[in-house]
Amino acid sequence: MVSKSLVSVVDDDESVRESLPDLLREFGFAVQAFSSAEEFLASDWMDRTDCLVLDVVMPGMTGPGLQQELKRRRRSIPIVFMTAHENEAIRSRALADGAVDCLSKPFSQTALLDALNMALQAT
Secondary structure, eight states, X not given: OOOOOEEEEEOSOHHHHHHHHHHHHHTTOEEEEESSHHHHHHSSSGGGOSEEEEESOOSSSOHHXXXXXXXXXXXXXXXXXXXXXXXXXXXXXXXXXXXXXXXXXXXXHHHHHXXXXXXXXXX
16 A cells, blocks of 8 residues: 655635645545644644645744754754745744745645645655
């Protein structure tokens, strides 16, 4: 049996948590969705996640905050950030800290798939 790569989606926007996993499943990925960075960190899915699709701006711990927490815990999970708040400083910092990409919402299916493929090749 071939195992599908697990992509975890972390976004406080319920509509994103409902629609994005459907698209990712169409691409052939296994998916788990979380409403916050804290929920992801507390889950059993963190150790099984092959790639993280992560919102930048969320209440509580932000996407970049989660990125730093994963580094602190020595967890190397490729991250594709997504944001509705286009900010070159945030994008540059996320990429400098090791993110694979930072997509501005709305992004194309092709851009997302390209970023995920790049992230999964890096593992």
